[in-house]
Every structure is written in structure tokens, then in C-alpha cells.
Amino acid sequence: MIQPVTIHYPNGTSYRPQQPEKPANYNSSLIRHGGRGMTLEQEINESNQYYLAHEIAVIHKKPTPVQIVKVDYPKRSAAVIREAYFRRPSTTDYNGIYRGRYIDFDAKETKETTRFPLDNFHEHQVEHMRSCLKQGGICFGLIKFVTLDQLYLLKASDLIHYWDQQGDPHGRKSIPLAAFQQQAIPVAYRLNPTIAYLDAVDQLI
Numbered sequence: 001m002i003q004p005v006t007i008h009y010p011n012g013t014s015y016r017p018q019q020p021e022k023p024a025n026y027n028s029s030l031i032r033h034g035g036r037g038m039t040l041e042q043e044i045n046e047s048n049q050y051y052l053a054h055e056i057a058v059i060h061k062k063p064t065p066v067q068i069v070k071v072d073y074p075k076r077s078a079a080v081i082r083e084a085y086f087r088r089p090s091t092t093d094y095n096g097i098y099r100g101r102y103i104d105f106d107a108k109e110t111k112e113t114t115r116f117p118l119d120n121f122h123e124h125q126v127e128h129m130r131s132c133l134k135q136g137g138i139c140f141g142l143i144k145f146v147t148l149d150q151l152y153l154l155k156a157s158d159l160i161h162y163w164d165q166q167g168d169p170h171g172r173k174s175i176p177l178a179a180f181q182q183q184a185i186p187v188a189y190r191l192n193p194t195i196a197y198l199d200a201v202d203q204l205i
Helices: 040-053 123-134 156-165 177-183 197-201
Strands: 006-008 058-061 066-075 078-086 094-098 101-110 115-117 138-145 150-155 174-176
Touching: 040 058, 040 094, 040 101, 040 138, 040 197, 101 115, 101 123, 115 177, 123 138, 123 156, 138 156, 138 177, 138 197, 150 156, 150 177, 150 197, 156 177, 174 177
Parallel strands: 006 078, 101 138
Antiparallel strands: 058 094, 066 078, 094 101, 115 174, 138 150
């Protein structure tokens, strides 16, 4: 039996992979529009492969450095990692270059239907985006409302605005769906690429 590997964050807490969120009426036998039931990460990775193959952009998911601390050797020719630590907190999920511009973004999913909880982001991720914006980078979040099957590109500047407001007396801990509908850019599903998020990026350049 294969035992799961234990991976820890730099502060020592255990990493638990986020499970793909499913709508309440989810049926695995149904083919969902656009992403065909894939997670947002799978949709983005597939889209990035299309962009790369067609020389449109070079954008990849960032690797996260991991320090291995426990390895078992069930066979001489095989090693099995049992425990590891992330060397440092992750920043955002993706970066690369498009039309001569640096692109940096994170992808999040929520089952909420009226709001996007800000605790889906970590402070170091927001600060990373803030730093990239100061250097002229194009930064944003790709936010998917899974139950609604709606995907939006939210500019980092708008995300940072809501993030900074949390400390105000009347600050919110979430971004209402209405704000996405008014401020964010809808991202379309297609056959190729799966999600045409660079069409939305064109509106930022």
C-alpha cells in the first residue's frame, strides 16, 4: 500500500492539498460547459500549453521548492518520499511573458454564489502582487465561482483595494459578486484554448 507523503509549510503546519470544489448539484456523469469538469488549475495549464504551442505566450505554473526530510527505500531502485517541507511561502501560481510584458497571477475557486472570501488569498501573495505592480508587471487573480460556472479576471489593484479595506471599521472580508460583475473582466470558455484569459489580459495592456 502506498502511504501519503507529508509536506509542511515553513511554519511547520501540514500542507493539505485543496480538493476541487464541486457545486451542490454536481454530477460527475455530466460534461460541464467549457472546462468539462476540470479544476481551474487544469483549465489554466491546458490553456497555457495551447498558448505556448502557438507561440502566443510563455506562461507556466511556478514550481515550489521543497526540502525532503524523510525518504524510504522499499527497493534498491526506488525511493519514496515520506515527509517534506516547503522551503518558503509560495507567491502566486503562474508567471511568464506575453507581448513583451511580465504576467503574474493566481487562480482561486469558490463555491460561494454571492461573494468571494478574501481569506482565499494569503498576505504574502497580495504583497507579491503589490511589488510586481510597482515594477510595471501585469498582475491579476483568475477567480472562478464554481457553482455559477463563472470565471473572472480581477485586476490586482482591485484585489489589493479590497484587501486593504479589511482593516477599516466597515471593511468587508469578502468581495461581493456584484463587484466582479461591475469591475472584473469575464473570461470566456472555448475549445482552444480552454479558457481565453489572455483575451481579458489584452484589456489590461
